[in-house]
Amino acid sequence: MDLHGIDLNLIVAFDALMKERSVTKAGIRIGRTQPAMSAALARLRNLLKDELLVRGPQGLQPTPRALDLAEPLSRALAEIQRTLAFTQAFDPSTSSATFTIGLSDHPTFALLPQLVTLLAKAAPATTLQVRNFSARDDAIDLLDSGEVDATVGVPATKTGRILTQPLFEERFVCIVRKGHPAARSALNLDAFLALPHLLVSPENERFGHVDAALAKKGHQRRLALTLPNMCAAPLLIARSNMIATLMAGVVAASGHSDELALLEPPISLDSIPFVLSWHRRNDAHPAQRWFRACISDAAPSI
Numbered sequence: 001m002d003l004h005g006i007d008l009n010l011i012v013a014f015d016a017l018m019k020e021r022s023v024t025k026a027g028i029r030i031g032r033t034q035p036a037m038s039a040a041l042a043r044l045r046n047l048l049k050d051e052l053l054v055r056g057p058q059g060l061q062p063t064p065r066a067l068d069l070a071e072p073l074s075r076a077l078a079e080i081q082r083t084l085a086f087t088q089a090f091d092p093s094t095s096s097a098t099f100t101i102g103l104s105d106h107p108t109f110a111l112l113p114q115l116v117t118l119l120a121k122a123a124p125a126t127t128l129q130v131r132n133f134s135a136r137d138d139a140i141d142l143l144d145s146g147e148v149d150a151t152v153g154v155p156a157t158k159t160g161r162i163l164t165q166p167l168f169e170e171r172f173v174c175i176v177r178k179g180h181p182a183a184r185s186a187l188n189l190d191a192f193l194a195l196p197h198l199l200v201s202p203e204n205e206r207f208g209h210v211d212a213a214l215a216k217k218g219h220q221r222r223l224a225l226t227l228p229n230m231c232a233a234p235l236l237i238a239r240s241n242m243i244a245t246l247m248a249g250v251v252a253a254s255g256h257s258d259e260l261a262l263l264e265p266p267i268s269l270d271s272i273p274f275v276l277s278w279h280r281r282n283d284a285h286p287a288q289r290w291f292r293a294c295i296s297d298a299a300p301s302i
Helices: 008-020 023-030 034-048 064-088 105-110 112-122 138-145 189-194 209-216 230-238 248-253 286-298
Strands: 053-056 059-062 098-103 127-132 150-153 162-170 172-177 196-200 222-227 243-247 260-263 272-279
Touching: 008 023, 008 034, 008 064, 023 034, 059 064, 098 105, 098 112, 098 138, 098 286, 105 112, 105 127, 105 162, 105 230, 105 248, 105 272, 112 127, 112 286, 138 150, 138 162, 138 272, 150 286, 162 248, 162 286, 172 230, 172 248, 196 209, 196 230, 222 230, 230 243, 230 248, 230 260, 243 248, 248 260, 272 286
Parallel strands: 098 127, 098 150, 196 222, 196 243
Antiparallel strands: 053 059, 150 272, 162 272, 172 243, 172 260
16 A cells, blocks of 8 residues: 555545545535545545545444554644644743853853853753854854754854844953052053063964954053953953953953952953844744753843
8 A cells, every 4th residue: 555645645635534424514624625626535534545534424434444544643633732832832941951052262161151041940850061262263163054943142243044133242351460660650552562461362373352452553562461251351361460451341350359460451452342143043942042042041141
């Protein structure tokens, strides 16, 4: 028996016919016309090589073959309907789903603690997995491969399949150790250029935002140390005579603020935006939408 021609619509029609034992009533039950139901019954009879339902004194009567099929097909249809209903609604309080987020360095400290607290309250049975990435376009690879549900980092290269939403911005501050001579007064450009600099570059470049701003004015600073990870920078500054230009949130989250002096940069520096990114294929899924809303709620205020 070839069942390849039986689609879900025919199973729905068969289930309605078995419950109503009338072509007209079955059509009303599932919103189809009498001719459409008659055509569906004819297709079923042809595919299954059985009359399935024959006219009797009290309406359509099922054949033994129809009775054999009725219960298992009804159960299968109910399961499909439950599955489809689940994908249209999401109850975080009872969910045991696993969510995976990709985070660059700074959002791990600025956003993750609040996100963990929020999920623990709203969805205590869920699991959160964290993937770290450094280069901004690594976020695209993680989303394309399905390894993560969402990412938070600086904006990656624009592509139509990756959707984004602004989350927060970080302004730059200069830091030196407390007691450093440079902290005695407002920092001017000459004093800034005279100091040895620490550069944080997750992508291992020797030319950052500060260098680009200085180059526009025909200046260049002296780099004493470059780091791929920003977390160690505040402690290194607190233990040295170097200066670093970091995002204010990095300094605040470092635990070393009381050992540092914060100074305004002597050059104009644009704030750094951080965005929430996700793949277009996940855009409408209820659980994914809820998870992204949680990430937005956990983000620092812009």
